[in-house]
Amino acid sequence: MKLSLQMISKSFDENLVLNNVSFHVNNGEFVTLLGPSGSGKSTLFHLIGGMMSPDEGTIYLNGENVNGKRGLISYMPQQHSLLPWRTVLQNVVFGQEFSKKPDLEKAREWLNKVGLGSYEKSYPYQLSGGMKQRVAFIRALMSPQPFMCFDEPFSALDEFTRADMQQWLLSIWEQDRRSILFVTHSIDEAIFMSDRIYILSARPATVLKEIQIAFPRPRGKELMLSNEFLTYKRDIYESLQRTKGELVLNENH
Template sequence: MTLLSLQQIRKSFGQNNVINDLSLTVKKGEFVSIIGPSGSGKSTIFNMIGGLLTPDDGIISMNGQKINGKRGSISYMPQSPSLLPWRTILDNVVLGQELQGNVDKEKAAEMLTKAGLGTYIHSLPHELSGGMKQRTAFIRALLSPQPIILLDEPFSALDELTRAEMQRWLIDIWEQHQPTILFVTHNIEEALYLSDKIVILSNRPASIKGSYHVPFPRPRQGDIMLDSDFLQCKKDIYRALTE
């Protein structure tokens, strides 16, 4: 079932055509990654889905309903954790719910505990490490009532080790809850390891260069990154990106 669809989206800023004829669909429960060179307009795509920008042409729809320029249809996890510094971790993770109406603190506390943040429920964000802050931000997105989560390069500011740990963690959580995720990254390995489908963007003006189905079974094992199939896939995508 198609949850989110973008049809022939076009967006220019003045003379500068950023997105041209971009179409994309995300099915319910699917983990889709968008990968593209930096400056290829990934953030513009997210801002349009989030309703902060309106496309010049084309239709964005969620569950069959047009959401062009409509805010609040998606749940979002940005590159920086963006936690409110005066709120405790618990109060932070319910923020997405709070903006939409209903707050369920019990469920929030339960999820935080499962995510290994149980002892930090009443701490303030600055007491947490970078990785823990990102987990908090992800749980906030997961608890928000919207049907799809947009992740905007969430691990790019973390060090290599934390990053690998976070990927592992994300995949565990994803396999438990199966939320629909649209994930932006410029890291091919990360995209391959995490997603069901990889969408490759072209340089400006951005459009879809190709769509790539990830063949590895779920639940994903950590060691598939060392597999020869994995390397082959990585090569294919790399070639497609640089063509």
């Protein structure tokens, strides 16, 4: 599933948030948007998800104009957004209930793969933060839409849990290889996770730079200590510094 944004602009009242933003995500790619706080990353997700329409420009999904069209992507927000009155299993299949009969067998299979098989009857309050994020990811994975958007899904986790979740998400994604658009404030996270990174300017956001991450997959945590990783980090930091925005230089923020 390929996503393409062409010359997207969006304003709220007199406040220009996005200014001629263009980028793409190829089929099976993991692409990250990286930029300062308030640069319009979440607004881009709202546009891609059809919750609002751009003032100018076009969003294409597999060549189809999807401006203002909802229900075409799977979305994982910053918070897990699990429904507290539903069990883990019921939360996982929630997205399927709107389009088809829930596939409980597949849901149980995924829960077993991520080590949560024994928690299918548990409720969200009984889970740790990392476990809740795993459930939220499997829910997104179980949704029928082939394109996935992640809006800082690990930002609320502590440093060590966050590092484990990054590794875990990549290991699961390797089995599925859906197209992913990922948003983060963390330079380390962007480099470690991505095939490509788009650096956004401060508001009004435009694309400053595209960076291809050449590390092979699968990737291990030791990658973050390599000279090549630090070279990418320095390059991205210098680009972001020019935006005069808020930066996160590592996972501990």
